[in-house]
Amino acid sequence: MIPVLETARIAAERGVKATIVTTLANAHLVQPTVDRANSSISPSQPLMELRIIPFPASEFGLPEGCENLSVLPVSLAANFFNAVNALRAPLDALFRDLRPLDALISDALLHWTTDLAANHGVPRIIFQTSGLFPVCAANDLHLHRPHESISSPSETFSIPGFPHPIKLTRAMLPEVFDFPFILDLLREAELSSYGAIVNTFYALEPDYADHYNKLGPRKVFLVGPVNLAGAQPTTDKKDDNPGLGRDATLRWLDGKEDHSVAYVSFGTTCRFSDEQLRELALGLEAGGHPFVWALRAEGEAWMPEGYEKRVAGRGLVVREWVPQPEILAHRAVGGFVVHCGWSSMMEGICAGVAMATWPLHSEQFVNERFVVDVLRIGWPVWEGFKSVADREKVVVPAAAVARAVARLMGGGDEMAAMRGRVRKLAEMGRRAVAEGGSSYEDMSRLIKELMARRDENGKSE
Numbered sequence: 355m356i357p358v359l360e361t362a363r364i365a366a367e368r369g370v371k372a373t374i375v376t377t378l379a380n381a382h383l384v385q386p387t388v389d390r391a392n393s394s395i396s397p398s399q400p401l402m403e404l405r406i407i408p409f410p411a412s413e414f415g416l417p418e419g420c421e422n423l424s425v426l427p428v429s430l431a432a433n434f435f436n437a438v439n440a441l442r443a444p445l446d447a448l449f450r451d452l453r454p455l456d457a458l459i460s461d462a463l464l465h466w467t468t469d470l471a472a473n474h475g476v477p478r479i480i481f482q483t484s485g486l487f488p489v490c491a492a493n494d495l496h497l498h499r500p501h502e503s504i505s506s507p508s509e510t511f512s513i514p515g516f517p518h519p520i521k522l523t524r525a526m527l528p529e530v531f532d533f534p535f536i537l538d539l540l541r542e543a544e545l546s547s548y549g550a551i552v553n554t555f556y557a558l559e560p561d562y563a564d565h566y567n568k569l570g571p572r573k574v575f576l577v578g579p580v581n582l583a584g585a586q587p588t589t590d591k592k593d594d595n596p597g598l599g600r601d602a603t604l605r606w607l608d609g610k611e612d613h614s615v616a617y618v619s620f621g622t623t624c625r626f627s628d629e630q631l632r633e634l635a636l637g638l639e640a641g642g643h644p645f646v647w648a649l650r651a652e653g654e655a656w657m658p659e660g661y662e663k664r665v666a667g668r669g670l671v672v673r674e675w676v677p678q679p680e681i682l683a684h685r686a687v688g689g690f691v692v693h694c695g696w697s698s699m700m701e702g703i704c705a706g707v708a709m710a711t712w713p714l715h716s717e718q719f720v721n722e723r724f725v726v727d728v729l730r731i732g733w734p735v736w737e738g739f740k741s742v743a744d745r746e747k748v749v750v751p752a753a754a755v756a757r758a759v760a761r762l763m764g765g766g767d768e769m770a771a772m773r774g775r776v777r778k779l780a781e782m783g784r785r786a787v788a789e790g791g792s793s794y795e796d797m798s799r800l801i802k803e804l805m806a807r808r809d810e811n812g813k814s815e
Contacts, residue, residue, distance in 0.1 A: 355383060355422075357553045357697055358461075358481055360580035363391045366401040368801055373452060374402065375445065377409035379421035405452070407444035410437050424622040428744070442466050449474050456804045459551060462489075465543035477548030477807070479575075479800075484696040485554045486562035486576075487724040488717040491516070492528065493569050496537050501527060507746075508739055517561035518728050525741035526719035549573030551800070553580050553700060555786035555793045558729075558779060573803075575796045576786075579704045581679055583787035583794070603646060603676050604684060610644055613688030616759050617681055617707075619648040620693040624714060628656035630749050637755020639665055643763040646670045646681065682707055689762035691735065694718035699725065706780035708772045710735050710758045712750070715742045731776040733761070 362372040376384050384404055392400040409421045414437040416430055426434050445467075449455065459479045460467040471478035482489055491513060495501060498514045507525040530536055544550070554576050556563050566574055577583070600608075607615060618638065620626070626634070631651055635658055638645050649671050662671060678698070681687060682705035690702045694713040699721060702709055709732030713719040719740060725732040735758040736750045761769075786793040 359387045364583045372402050377421045379419045465539045468543040480550040482552045486559045488720045490562045491720050520723040528717045551575045553578035557782040575800045577797045579783045607684045607686040610686035615686045616645040616689045618691040621695045631656040633752045636752035640756035641759030648676045694721040706777035710762045
């Protein structure tokens with residue numbers, strides 16, 4: 355949701371009217387960004403607007419308000435995605451009110467929007483919520499199917515013709531690979547779409563920007579890192595007067611030494627068992643370094659007795675929303691324990707912070723290979739068996755967590771080289787979104803192409 359909104363903001367800053375379509379229970383997550391963008395871009399003539407369509411929760415056996423993955427019970431996943439697919443009818447009706455339209459930009463999983471856009475005579479552009487590396491991996495796996503000849507879920511294989519010889523297992527593949535017919539739908543919709551917008555930049559994935567077109571040429575617009583585009587540069591200088599209005603987590607970090615704190619977060623859809631939460635807590639305590647843990651968990655039965663008192667001053671457990679990009683960019687943060695969601699990875703890269711990887715689901719295990727094997731800016735917390743399936747997950751012991759944190763926050767030539775690589779990538783990302791940079795120019799190219807298409811259609815009519 356965040357990178358989609360940031361991309362719309364960037365377009366609005368270029369003078370493009372951007373309409374965000376979402377459902378009622380998600381509107382409060384979107385409206386503040388829309389309001390901030392309009393107030394800073396053009397208060398008298400807003401260029402971003404929010405439109406609401408109804409979500410058929412009750413029709414598909416979902417609790418009212420269950421309209422995004424962060425509140426979705428795992429047992430109702432099929433109901434949820436059926437309800438999402440049923441959004442075609444209200445979106446179709448909304449399109450008639452929004453005319454004239456120049457393009458529909460939608461999440462890659464909403465394959466049905468390709469036909470819907472065609473029915474309204476506008477191009478559908480895919481928004482890839484992941485980078486080109488996992489997209490290329492999924493496309494190549496779908497084409498070559500090396501995993502189908504593997505007998506064991508833990509046996510490794512490589513992808514034929516892939517730019518880097520990464521090793522995967524069947525257990526690491528995204529859940530969608532259990533549903534080949536959905537893969538077929540996604541692939542068909544991708545190839546028949548006008549193009550794809552990706553929150554990445556060319557210098558981060560040059561091999562995969564080139565490889566992406568080999569399996570079916572289509573337009574691709576690399577516009578990231580969207581969280582840096584138009585943002586003010588951060589500074590490593592200590593803030594001696596943070597003020598009471600500053601976020602509490604940032605105020606806590608203000609009192610720590612430079613690069614001394616490990617930031618730990620597993621995204622909005624993390625579901626750890628009580629046993630795993632306990633081992634993670636004990637591992638962070640034993641790691642010997644200050645930490646901020648952005649925690650999403652129900653109840654506290656899993657928490658070791660007296661835990662927060664024991665780590666007070668050295669460790670901060672935060673249960674509410676935190677400003678993650680600002681935390682990562684804070685001078686005190688020296689490492690990121692990350693679930694390998696693409697948006698979080700990009701925010702870590704943009705902040706120039708090395709990572710300890712702990713993937714949980716979806717394409718995150720593939721993303722881990724990008725961080726560890728290709729970029730070489732992180733390493734796994736756990737080297738043992740890994741699986742996207744909750745029933746197959748191995749509990750990572752506290753000792754492994756402690757070792758990973760100690761290594762992440764330690765010194766030596768290995769760490770110095772890793773930090774040097776990620777800081778170089780951060781600088782490349784800033785250059786990419788600056789005026790004249792590769793991502794800046796790709797956004798310009800997208801806007802110009804859509805304007806030319808609109809003008810041409812106007813002439814033909």
